[in-house]
Amino acid sequence: GQQVMQIPQYQHVQEGEDFTTYCNSSTTLSNIQWYKQRPGGHPVFLIQLVKSGEVKKQKRLTFQFGEAKKNSSLHITATQTTDVGTYFCAGGAGGSYIPTFGRGTSLIVHP
Amino acid sequence: NAGVTQTPKFQVLKTGQSMTLQCAQDMNHEYMSWYRQDPGMGLRLIHYSVGAGITDQGEVPNGYNVSRSTTEDFPLRLLSAAPSQTSVYFCASTRTGYASPLHFGNGTRLTVT
Numbered sequence: 001g002q003q004v005m006q007i008p009q010y011q012h013v014q015e016g017e018d019f020t021t022y023c024n025s026s027t028t029l030s031n032i033q034w035y036k037q038r039p040g041g042h043p044v045f046l047i048q049l050v051k052s053g054e055v056k057k058q059k060r061l062t063f064q065f066g067e068a069k070k071n072s073s074l075h076i077t078a079t080q081t082t083d084v085g086t087y088f089c090a091g092g093a094g095g096s097y098i099p100t101f102g103r104g105t106s107l108i109v110h111p
Numbered sequence: 112n113a114g115v116t117q118t119p120k121f122q123v124l125k126t127g128q129s130m131t132l133q134c135a136q137d138m139n140h141e142y143m144s145w146y147r148q149d150p151g152m153g154l155r156l157i158h159y160s161v162g163a164g165i166t167d168q169g170e171v172p173n174g175y176n177v178s179r180s181t182t183e184d185f186p187l188r189l190l191s192a193a194p195s196q197t198s199v200y201f202c203a204s205t206r207t208g209y210a211s212p213l214h215f216g217n218g219t220r221l222t223v224t
Contacts, residue, residue: 009151031210042201043154045212088153092210098144099210103153 002027004091006102014110019076021105023089032065032072033099035088043088079109113137117202117216124192124223132187132219134202140214141207143185147171147198148218154201160185161207192223 003026013019023032031050035043047056049065049072056063062075072091076083086106090099118133136143144159156169160179174196176188185204189196199220203213 006153033210033212035213042215042218043203043213044215048210048212050210090213098142098156098159099213101146101154103151 002091002093002100004089004100004102006089006105008105009103010106010108012108012110013079015081016078019079019083019107021074021087021089021107023072023074023091023102025070025091025093025100027070027093029069029091029093031092033090033092034063034072034074035090036085037088037104038085041085076107079107081109081111083107084109115202115204115214115216117200117219119219120217122219122221124189124221126192126194126223128192130189130192132189132200132202132221134185134187134216135183136185136202136204136214137183138204138214139182140204141182143179143202143204144169144213145175145177145185145187146201146203147196148201149198157187157200189221192221194223197221197223 005024033048034046037043053067054065060077064073086104088104089102092099115136141162145157146154155171157175158177160166166177199218201218202216205211205213
């Protein structure tokens with residue numbers, strides 16, 4: 001079945017440093033979603049990418065979808081303590097609305 | 112709108128006990144699902160439903176039962192709790208059709224002793 005791998009599992013950064021998490025699928029995706037989960041909270045939808053090579057920005061966050069639609073990345077510029085949490089990618093295949101989640105990357109920001 | 116509401120927030124069970132985790136949504140979403148979250152394992156799909164009267168198994172269905180009698184409610188039943196079911200449980204819903212964002216409840220933290 002479809003597998004979505006996400007790396008790294010953890011990332012410690014100093015406040016102000018950049019952060020990137022990567023997501024790779026074993027199959028071609030029709031879309032990829034990104035979620036953020038604050039400590040003790042629930043996952044919250046950030047963004048969805050559907051086009052090959054698509055790049056979207058939300059303030060300091062940049063999301064990319066690979067040309068082959070099998071990989072994606074989330075980059076945060078100049079991290080802040082409010083960025084702390086676990087970031088999940090979730091890939092959808094074909095017409096399915098049931099995404100397959102990566103295991104998440106936990107971002108720890110040291111002030 | 113309340114969104115997705117889960118109850119209880121915390122629960123402690125003894126091995127062998129049964130219980131039902133409640134999930135309700137007020138967004139008229141056809142699709143509802145249950146995930147469990149364990150450290151380092153991400154979100155694993157337990158069961159899902161695409162409408163009233165329709166349910167299907169996800170990745171880790173064993174030991175859990177679901178039913179969907181209304182569009183709004185999707186309870187998750189633990190038939191005979193085991194320590195391996197200690198986890199955080201999330202209910203999520205979305206519209207069917209093309210991929211739409213999942214809306215998650217606040218979660219239920221379950222401990223089985």
